[in-house]
Amino acid sequence: MSARTLPARPNPFNRSATLAGRIRDGMREFSENSPSRFAILIFAVLILIFTILFSLPIAATDGKMTPLADALFTAVSVICVTGLSTVDMATHWSAFGHTIVYIGVQIGALGVLTLASILGLAISRKLGLRARLIAASDTNPLRMHHGPVAEGQAVRLGEIGSLLATVAISALVIEALLAALLFPRMLIDGIPVGEAVWHSFYYSAMAFTNTGFAPNAEGLAPFADDYFFLGVLMLGVVLGAIGFPVIYTLSRSLRAWGIRRRTGRVHGTETRVRWSVHVKLTIVTSLLLIVVGAALYIALEFDNPKTFGQLDAGDTVFQSFFLSVMTRSGGFSTISIPDLNGSSLLVTDMLMFIGGGSASTAGGIKVTTLAVLFLAAFAEARGVHDMESFGRRIPSDVLRLGVSVVLWGATTVAVSSILILQISKASLDFVLFDVISAFATSGLTTGLTASLPDAGVYIMAATMFMGRVGTVTLAAALAASQRQQLYKRPEERPIVG
Template sequence: MSEGVRATPHPLRTLGHRLFELFRTVAQNSPSRFAIFVFVGLILIFTGLFSLPIASATGQVTRFADALFTAVSTICVTGLATVNMATQWSPFGHVLIFIGVQIGAMGVLTLASILGLVISRRLGLRAKLLAAGDTNPLRSHGGPVNESQTVRLGDIGALLRVVALSTLVIELVVAILLYPGMLASGIEWNVALWEAPFYAAMAFTNTGFTPNVEGVGAFADNYWVLTVLMGGVFLGSIGFPVIFALRRELWHIRRWPLHTKLTLITTTTLFVLGGLVFLGLEFNNPATLGSLDAADTTMQSFFLSAMTRSGGFSVLNMSELNGSSQIVAMMLMFVGGGSASTAGGIKVTTLAVIALAVWSEAKGRNSTQVFRRRIPSDVLRVALSVLAWGSTIVAVSTVIILQITKADVASVLFDVISGFATVGLSTGLTETLPESAKYVLAVTIVMGRVGTVTLAAAVAATSRSQLYSLPVERPIVG
């Protein structure tokens, strides 16, 4: 070939370069949409993997609707299932579940930030803003990042390291603590070597899948195993920003960020109140706690309170709870856990901010104040938006599934809230759903996991600044 003739680039190399540039452009111009794109892409990949004959215990191809729902529930760390998770999947399928929940636990925005880091070879300002949005969902998406955000931009690199490190360390510790407890319950040592890390991953990621047929019921009288599982669920539900803050200022409570204080106080309060309420409502129900002694009744009440916050493990049959207890469970599931955590729901900080705003309004204050700090009005607007979006998603999904199945209202609402809040508890309805209802519930799970604020930001094409103010007029409210 002469020196004057330029070599023609290979078509595949040109196509790959164009796809790479398109991938990076989308990531830079619309981080929220890019995050959702990554999440949906992972779901489709795992759907294909779950459809493989090697993933099934019978060696047959799993139906598309069940493979898709399992992929959604795995990546979204939900725990709801349309099949028997212990008997449907082969060892390869269980490994897929284990890997999938680890990916999902990282969070859609944190995962997108890491991918952005790989693409750009460095963590640029856009990636930092993206990660900052996940670590503090209470900030206004359209406005600048203010000084009061939970984790500042300079800390994002350290935060991402904490996310990966804390996941590995906590799950390892939980697995080590679970192992002797499983042996005490009669689990063979070689079986416990697999089940202990599996349960540890399901606890910290707040998923609730179980590898054994009996589920957590096999450890119903083993207080050690139940307590360790509750601890793993708690650490996963408080959120990575809280873990990040505690890692730096564990013994200096006054230095804790406001987000950390609100998360820990609200989480603990809901856990204690939930346990006491379940204890009072179920102590005379022979189908649940009525036949147990005082110690077992207390333990199961608080275990249920912890699991309704997004843990998903279940010793009791949810369909046998009193109607009053089911309502309380729905309320706890809808709230969920901490922001940027493996838990779902509208988040405890959302509830805390709304409650504080109501209290401030009752006291006649012009601003919302707590711990000698003022919460800006844009935070309250985002909290109300999250509540409104979450309620709308649950309501629409419930109506559609009710129309499809003609099932009991309480059962449908319970499973829909469980799906939206990525809890995983079920009255038994999910396994009996027709395919069309499975798709509806799967979409609900994705919308709940991705986050209502992120979803709203992705729908909006751009954020435009308004450089003028309209005349004020007050409508009558209340």
């Protein structure tokens, strides 16, 4: 009697044979094959979860369910670290609701693809090459290329693990330090100890994440003349807006400086940290925008009795710098935005649209995108073929990505503005201001957003989502979709300009 080969039984201990294993394998394959879609899926799922949480009766102070439009808008605003709201954030939400807000902004501040890479790490239990590419594309979408990548990137692939650690650690450390600075100031102002602890951590989180929510009904009104308090908020917003790759480079530089001070050595790889072009462009452009913005506010608002007209020179300068920093995505304000002159509103629109640094908690098209466009314009004006900055050549594909991001942002703002104008019948300057604030996740408002009907609320929520998720994932998708072409068509130049 011949022996027959029996079919092999599935091993119940095989990870791939279990339902959880199959789900994990499927998610890992999806994240590796389409990181941009994976990132969008993550943010969409988070928004759904937080919408449900904000709809619960326990989340509101009156114990009733929050309407769907308000719950959804709040969830999008929290996850996208925007700071806009359709309800009074300080009084509408209960302690549970405020806790959800606090947790949500911490999650949203991680960044789209950084969050995707962390979840991919949790799924696959390792940080492979593709996962490193996903995380690196948050710092530079050109990392999604299938071919060679130019040197001098913000963060090298071998450093992605350290970058992810820096993202988590720096957020915790910076927020703790900001809270430690704010806490004694609140005690001096007579705030009870327990409330001061909560408010100090809440304000520090909202500053570093560039969200701009306030835990008290008065907002910043009690601290409008407290320049120490406002200065701490400015510091938190700037640190959050420069981006985690810059923070990572600065932390390495500080560590190298400490080694030199301790050992007296001036040579060696551990005592030398080269700043990439990305880091230099981010710092220089950010500082330049802060100074230029403050100068414009001084020039445009010094005689406005509703804003800075009643202040002396020193107060006007400080408040102008505070407003310049907050327009870049901070969201805090010591003045009533509708009281600004029309020229100042337009300046604010431009600053909000630019936003902060790449892979930061800020929104907008990013300061390096603006810098690359200006470098291209200067190179064209000088008749130079290549863009150069800080002794390095910037390849042309970076410019193409920058133009794509700007066009994506401008199209989103234009379409949303047209729809909101039709729905609200409000003035163009107010509509454009709130739409750009939503797209750039700034959080400043003329008051229009809170008065919109449900249809307008949904459009503004979609604008926030597109602004927070769209620019990064679009850039990554465009960079990933580039393929090698083995032929060239005949060249012909259209007339431009």
